[in-house]
Amino acid sequence: xxxxxxxxxxxxxxxxxxxxxxxxxxxxxxxxxxxxxxxxxxxxxxxxxxxxxxxxxxxxxxxxxxxxxxxxxxxxxxxxxxxxxxxxxxxxxxxxxxxxxxxxxxxxxxxxxxxxxxxxxxxxxxxxxxxxxxxxxxxxxxxxxxxxxxxxxxxxxxxxxxxxxxxxxxxxxxxxxxxxxxxxxxxxxxxxxxxxxxxxxxxxxxxxxxxxxxxxxxxxxxxxxxxxxxxxxxxxxxxxxxxxxxxxxxxxxxxxxxxxxxxxxxxxxxxxxxxxxxxxxxxxxxxxxxxxxxxxxxxxxxxxxxxxxxxxxxxxxxxxxxxxxxxxxxxxxxxxxxxxxxxxxxxxxxxxxxxxxxxxxxxxxxxxxxxxxxxxxxxxxxxxxxxxxxxxxxxxxxxxxxxxxxxxxxxxxxxxxxxx
Amino acid sequence: xxxxxxxxxxxxxxxxxxxxxxxxxxxxxxxxxxxxxxxxxxxxxxxxxxxxxxxxxxxxxxxxxxxxxxxxxxxxxxxxxxxxxxxxxxxxxxxxxxxxxxxxxxxxxxxxxxxxxxxxxxxxxxxxxxxxxxxxxxxxxxxxxxxxxxxxxxxxxxxxxxxxxxxxxxxxxxxxxxxxxxxxxxxxxxxxxxxxxxxxxxxxxxxxxxxxxxxxxxxxxxxxxxxxxxxxxxxxxxxxxxxxxxxxxxxxxxxxxxxxxxxxxxxxxxxxxxxxxxxxxxxxxxxxxxxxxxxxxxxxxxxxxxxxxxxxxxxxxxxxxxxxxx
Numbered sequence: 051x052x053x054x055x056x057x058x059x060x061x062x063x064x065x066x067x068x069x070x071x072x073x074x075x076x077x078x079x080x081x082x083x084x085x086x087x088x089x090x091x092x093x094x095x096x097x098x099x100x101x102x103x104x105x106x107x108x109x110x111x112x113x114x115x116x117x118x119x120x121x122x123x124x125x126x127x128x129x130x131x132x133x134x135x136x137x138x139x140x141x142x143x144x145x146x147x148x149x150x151x152x153x154x155x156x157x158x159x160x161x162x163x164x165x166x167x168x169x170x171x172x173x174x175x176x177x178x179x180x181x182x183x184x185x186x187x188x189x190x191x192x193x194x195x196x197x198x199x200x201x202x203x204x205x206x207x208x209x210x211x212x213x214x215x216x217x218x219x220x221x222x223x224x225x226x227x228x229x230x231x232x233x234x235x236x237x238x239x240x241x242x243x244x245x246x247x248x249x250x251x252x253x254x255x256x257x258x259x260x261x262x263x264x265x266x267x268x269x270x271x272x273x274x275x276x277x278x279x280x281x282x283x284x285x286x287x288x289x290x291x292x293x294x295x296x297x298x299x300x301x302x303x304x305x306x307x308x309x310x311x312x313x314x315x316x317x318x319x320x321x322x323x324x325x326x327x328x329x330x331x332x333x334x335x336x337x338x339x340x341x342x343x344x345x346x347x348x349x350x351x352x353x354x355x356x357x358x359x360x361x362x363x364x365x366x367x368x369x370x371x372x373x374x375x376x377x378x379x380x381x382x383x384x385x386x387x388x389x390x391x392x393x394x395x396x397x398x399x400x401x402x403x404x405x406x407x408x409x410x411x412x413x414x415x416x417x418x419x420x421x422x423x424x425x426x427x428x429x430x431x432x433x434x435x436x437x438x439x440x441x442x443x444x445x446x447x448x449x450x451x452x453x454x455x456x457x458x459x460x461x462x463x464x465x466x467x468x469x470x
Numbered sequence: 471x472x473x474x475x476x477x478x479x480x481x482x483x484x485x486x487x488x489x490x491x492x493x494x495x496x497x498x499x500x501x502x503x504x505x506x507x508x509x510x511x512x513x514x515x516x517x518x519x520x521x522x523x524x525x526x527x528x529x530x531x532x533x534x535x536x537x538x539x540x541x542x543x544x545x546x547x548x549x550x551x552x553x554x555x556x557x558x559x560x561x562x563x564x565x566x567x568x569x570x571x572x573x574x575x576x577x578x579x580x581x582x583x584x585x586x587x588x589x590x591x592x593x594x595x596x597x598x599x600x601x602x603x604x605x606x607x608x609x610x611x612x613x614x615x616x617x618x619x620x621x622x623x624x625x626x627x628x629x630x631x632x633x634x635x636x637x638x639x640x641x642x643x644x645x646x647x648x649x650x651x652x653x654x655x656x657x658x659x660x661x662x663x664x665x666x667x668x669x670x671x672x673x674x675x676x677x678x679x680x681x682x683x684x685x686x687x688x689x690x691x692x693x694x695x696x697x698x699x700x701x702x703x704x705x706x707x708x709x710x711x712x713x714x715x716x717x718x719x720x721x722x723x724x725x726x727x728x729x730x731x732x733x734x735x736x737x738x739x740x741x742x743x744x745x746x747x748x749x750x751x752x753x754x755x756x757x758x759x760x761x762x763x764x765x766x767x768x769x770x771x772x773x774x775x776x777x778x779x780x781x782x783x784x785x786x787x788x789x790x791x792x793x794x795x796x
Contacts (some may be wrong), residue, residue, distance in 0.1 A: 207476075209473060209476055209477050210477075211477050211480075211481065215481065219481075219484070222488060229495075243493065245491050245494075245495075247487075252543045263487060263490060266483050266486055266487050267483075267484070267487045269480075270480045270481075270487070271482055272480075272481035273476050273479075273480040274477075274480045274481070274484060277480075277484050277487075281484060282487075282488070358579075365496065368496070369495060370494065374499075392505050392507065399746070417603065
């Protein structure tokens with residue numbers, strides 16, 4: 051029923067969005083043949099500052115209310131309806147931009163480019179969820195992120211994919227984050243925005259390819275709950291790290307776990323960790339051996355990753371438009387018989403010497419060489435950390451959500467018979 | 471087993487998405503044949519052939535070097551105005567007579583008394599059917615670009631694309647009033663005319679119809695300049711008008727329906743008197759790309775006469791149901 055109402059709301063929002071598709075672009079430029087003076091071109095005003103302030107206020111309010119709903123009210127229903135609101139406001143009304151996920155790139159660019167001044171609203175959208183997560187866990191994911199809300203709505207038949215596959219696919223967001231930071235830092239591209247599957251839907255203007263892309267992702271989301279959040283979202287990586295240190299993370303039971311196991315299978319994201327009691331304590335020798343293995347393994351993976359990254363840095367750099375153009379200038383025979391790209395035509399007509407683009411491309415490739423080491427090292431660290439996690443055993447007595455991966459959606463809370 | 475299959479299929483879908491991202495980012499080159507800044511209208515030029523309700527039954531070439539205006543008289547003779555001349559053809563397309571005209575006539579109409587009213591670049595000329603000039607006068611403005619004329623028993627209406635206004639004169643050339651000036655109280659927003667295509671015509675009740683082409687609207691006025699009604703729809707689809715300024719020309723059929731012509735996406739359409747799209751007369755593929763200034767006239771049999779300046783032809787269209795009677 052609840053999901054049905056939400057889908058009706060969603061349908062209305064879709065219909066509303068469709069109305070904008072009737073806004074017509076005018077084709078050809080007017081022909082002025084009789085001394086007509088072209089009127090000054092009018093451009094739409096940027097979003098009014100007061101509305102930007104409103105967006106920030108709504109973000110902070112939504113974060114506060116959802117945190118209260120998660121931690122104090124312990125209500126799944128309330129979280130659900132806040133997420134529907136967020137989908138409507140941040141998704142369909144604000145058309146998915148600015149979003150905290152994409153803000154990673156703005157922050158990175160601001161750090162690496164002196165000429166880019168990050169708008170304060172973008173900074174708030176980036177920082178506020180992190181601050182809330184540090185204090186209360188990932189309540190942002192629970193009810194404020196429109197992407198998460200969208201996937202939550204269509205997750206009709208969630209199935210468990212198992213811890214092994216979860217762990218392997220869970221590496222992808224780290225790679226995505228590393229690439230997004232690398233490409234933003236080198237002013238190459240904002241790849242998070244480029245492959246954002248939801249914005250095209252929110253704006254109802256996606257190309258066929260992107261609709262297909264989003265459609266396939268959402269189709270998989272019917273059976274694998276929140277696939278983007280779990281296996282793609284780069285911002286989720288940051289939230290995951292920070293949430294591990296959260297002061298007041300949600301708990302399944304409000305007081306004492308009675309080990310009833312009712313919540314055991316309640317989480318569609320498979321983040322409830324079962325009690326691990328000490329039956330046969332590990333020997334000191336075994337612990338030391340594992341510790342040494344981890345100490346050696348992580349730097350090894352980092353070095354291996356870094357070296358691999360440095361070896362493929364030219365391929366990574368080929369995403370950059372200037373590097374690609376330099377390559378095209380350098381190897382014209384490769385493109386023989388093909389029409390000249392518009393970038394190349396623009397460069398040729400600019401009259402600039404080829405050496406200029408070569409030196410620029412060479413500078414960018416050097417950046418990618420360093421970036422390749424860092425990117426590879428980071429991925430190596432992630433994989434090393436994954437193995438280290440497998441080697442170590444964490445003892446716990448109760449059913450607990452994994453603080454890093456838990457979206458604080460409160461589904462499990464409903465299953466807990468202890469209500470106060 | 472079924473559970474397992476669902477999981478495997480879902481994971482494959484997810485991996486497909488990731489695979490697409492990797493492929494698109496690292497293994498595809500820019501589509502060199504696709505210019506994202508290209509202003510292509512080819513898709514919009516396609517039209518549904520079932521919407522075409524008219525058939526082209528005849529064309530004939532004119533003897534003028536440049537042609538701009540076409541009209542008919544009650545005997546269905548066809549008048550074509552253009553550079554330095556005016557030609558009169560029979561309904562069958564045979565040349566009946568021709569007169570030289572000083573300068574270029576951009577628009578033409580026949581008054582109820584048979585007088586020929588010509589809109590030259592910067593002045594009006596009234597000729598008798600033998601080609602003798604009866605009167606001529608100039609609008610006040612130096613910026614005038616006259617693009618449309620219409621006349622009834624007592625008035626001559628002149629559309630001035632330069633000044634974006636319609637003048638109402640008596641038959642002696644005395645200015646009676648200006649129509650279409652901005653008047654918020656009367657609900658007249660003013661004409662938006664970005665290019666020299668600004669047509670007008672008289673309806674069945676002698677109401678003056680003017681194309682406010684920049685707004686994609688038809689506006690009807692009383693002789694005193696008060697606004698009666700408007701219709702029009704902006705759309706890239708066949709049912710509306712698009713571009714900077716369309717329709718460029720129009721004529722009115724005996725039942726009050728409008729025949730409109732457009733530039734950019736060259737096409738001729740029929741609209742009901744209420745302004746609803748009815749049918750296509752000619753689709754874009756029946757014109758050379760870039761054709762503009764497709765002036766229109768209708769005769770007593772509701773044949774549609776189209777002036778095609780690109781081909782230098784008069785093209786005649788009849789309703790498909792009437793084709794056999796031709």
